[in-house]
Amino acid sequence: MKSNEVKLIREDGRRLDGRAFDELRPLKIEVGVLEKCDGSAYVELGKTKVYAAVFGPREVHPKHLALADRAILNCRYHMASFSVDERKPLGMTRREIELSKVIREALESVVFLEEFPRTCIDVYIEVIQADGGTRTAGITAGSLALAEAGIPMIDLVAGVAVGKINGHLVLDISDIEDKYGEADMPVAMAPRLNSIVLLQLNGRLTGEEFKNALELAKKGIMEIYQQQREALRRKYSGISAEEV
Ligand code: ADP
Numbered sequence: 001m002k003s004n005e006v007k008l009i010r011e012d013g014r015r016l017d018g019r020a021f022d023e024l025r026p027l028k029i030e031v032g033v034l035e036k037c038d039g040s041a042y043v044e045l046g047k048t049k050v051y052a053a054v055f056g057p058r059e060v061h062p063k064h065l066a067l068a069d070r071a072i073l074n075c076r077y078h079m080a081s082f083s084v085d086e087r088k089p090l091g092m093t094r095r096e097i098e099l100s101k102v103i104r105e106a107l108e109s110v111v112f113l114e115e116f117p118r119t120c121i122d123v124y125i126e127v128i129q130a131d132g133g134t135r136t137a138g139i140t141a142g143s144l145a146l147a148e149a150g151i152p153m154i155d156l157v158a159g160v161a162v163g164k165i166n167g168h169l170v171l172d173i174s175d176i177e178d179k180y181g182e183a184d185m186p187v188a189m190a191p192r193l194n195s196i197v198l199l200q201l202n203g204r205l206t207g208e209e210f211k212n213a214l215e216l217a218k219k220g221i222m223e224i225y226q227q228q229r230e231a232l233r234r235k236y237s238g239i240s241a242e243e244v
Helices: 094-108 134-148 175-180 207-237
Strands: 027-031 039-045 048-059 072-079 119-129 158-165 168-171 183-190 195-199
Touching: 027 134, 027 207, 039 134, 048 134, 072 094, 072 134, 094 119, 094 134, 094 195, 119 134, 134 158, 134 183, 134 195, 134 207, 158 175, 158 207, 168 207, 183 207
Parallel strands: 072 119
Antiparallel strands: 027 039, 039 048, 048 119, 158 168, 158 183, 183 195
């Protein structure tokens, strides 16, 4: 089916889930949710639910892979078989291998790897439920898990996907908007540095639309960043998300 054949905007000018064009899905962020790792976080954006767990800095195995001047950041993005309608194949798909790489590159740009030579830091991103925007939610969770593990970073990283549906630019696209929309653009930033650490575009945008889409993504990222900082503050003041 062609993208313009599917109505993604209702008669009242809102999106199918009732959101305005520039509105994020309900966002929940928690830090320190898992016990067995050095750092962890949970990010929920509507129906998209993602955990991140961090181990390290720890010894590299086999030892000859260790780098003398910095730590190695390993990243594994994985979608649970039950995270999508049709059971995802077991094992790592090509998509998961690609996403692991782009998430690693986004996180690498803020971590002071040179402070931990000859070690590795492992970041595991587990998508429990997927409804669009899982790579960016994974980056948001991953940077918080690194922070909880005490890994020094120049800034947190937050991400969101913007898109174009029925000719309109929208923030934080859901799976159906991704599938039947005209464009999907995941963006992640280190907000304090105003630096873009991930930018991908699937579909077509004009130059003007691209600029506006980037502005929309920045607006969403600032909202997520604010909540990331609040989640860290809650964690270290011992307040649970339910008490807020
Ligand atoms: P992102 O989740 O970062 O937006 P994609 O654009 O590749 O990444 O995927 C968009 C959405 O498509 C996912 O969030 C998920 O809801 C759905 N999806 C991805 N892979 C599969 C799959 N193997 N089976 C079913 N749905 C999938």
